[in-house]
Amino acid sequence: MWETSARLLRLLSLLQTPRDWSGAELAERLGVDGRTVRRDIDKLRGLGYPVNATPGVPGYRLGAGVKMPPLLLDDEEAVAVTVGLRTAAGGGVAGIEEASLRALGKLEQLLPSRLRHRVAGLNAVITAMPGGSVVDPDVLAAVASATHAHEQLRFDYAGRDGASTRRRTEPHRLVHSGRHWYLLAWDLDREDWRNFRVDRLSLRVPAEGGLSSHRALFAGPKFSPRELPEDPGLHVSRGISTGVYRYQGEFLLRVPLAVAAVEISPTVGALEAVDEGSCLLRAGSNSLDELALYVALFGFPFEVIGPPELVARVGELAEMLTTAAAPRS
Structure with a gap:
């Protein structure tokens, strides 16, 4: 059981969480009974902390507008x-x-x-893997602010070939792949969802403005968010791992999603659970051979779902490898 002073600090730490706590939940966390919790709540109130009781089922929440103590972490x-x-x-x-x-x-x-x-x-x-892009924190904050406020974003975007195009978008989510920051947005001119690497963005800011305020200086009119047909992270993963390649392969891996995710980076393949023992992998390449061998080298049992030319090529490769491994007379 907690000593009284330590228990009060722990109670205050719990109440800092932005949620309502029932007396029973607090009692369980602190290892005391409900009466002790109520006494401790009264002690906090006596010290000047506004602990509000919610109506209905007894619950507690720390009131706003009070000078908080130093950050308490368990x-x-x-x-x-x-x-x-x-x-x-x-x-x-x-x-x-x-x-x-x-x-x-x-x-x-x-x-x-x-x-x-x-x-x-x-x-x-712990060490960081080299090779990731570096993002200007002002740009990242500006994009995040416009996304949160549902304000259109206008920017110049440098593509893979270095060519710059002007974009008008409705920003939806920021997604971090572990190597790059991506903006998932609705492209107003192309009328479709697009993924943009944030390090390639150049925000369109009026000459008299700057990025110091992160908002309003570059953002366009408000918009009503569109409904994305799938999880934003999965959508970005699918786009950056398959959409830019000539061939997009689909494979059924006979291993749980958690097992496959350890080996397969979201930047090179999008994974989706099928059931407890299998998952779907979508990956892209400009070569059918590279695509087939890439998946085979993971060592997972798998089936090729499509496209048909990939199914045919895997069959040809399997026949070639079987012949190569056959014992010579």
Whole structure:
């Protein structure tokens, strides 16, 4: 059972979460009975914290507008924050690495020794994979603000061939693949969903404006969000892994989704669960041979669903390999 002072800090930490807590939930988290919870709530109120009771089933929420105490983190939260800061320090958003390292250093100094050793062990083995794009944090913040506010975005976009085109879009979601930031948006001129790498965007800002305010200086009129036919992450994964290639293959993998996801990056193939023991893989390539061998080298049992020319080519390759492996007389 928690000592009274430690229990009050833990209770205050729980109440900072933006949700309603029932008395029973708080009692279970703190390892006490309901009466003790009610007494502790009264103590917090006596210290000036406005703990509001919700009507109906008894519930509690910390009121707004009060000066909060220093951030309270439990063990799991502290580890999650430090790992997140370490990952951010590995790159991906220009200029944020140094700030992340400063924040990480401050947080690690405040951790108790048991957590400091645990976090140090994690930091010692975490490293970022090179090759990802670096995004201007002002551009990322500006795109996020317009997306959240449902405001049209106008920008110049550099394609794979380096050619720049002007785009008018309704931004829908920001998706991070682990290597690049993508904007999923409805292209107003092409009347279709498109994926845009954020590091290739040049926002159209009036001459008198800048990116310092992140909003209104470049954003267009408000719009009503369209309904995307599938999960945004899956849509972007499918677009960047198949849409840009000549051939788009579809494979049924006879392994659970979680097993396949360990080996197959979302930037090279889109995975979708079929049942507990299998999943669907969609991947693209400009070569049928490369596409077939790419999937085969994972070592998973699989079936080729399509397209027909890929099914035929896999059959030819299988026959060639069987002949090559046949014992010679």
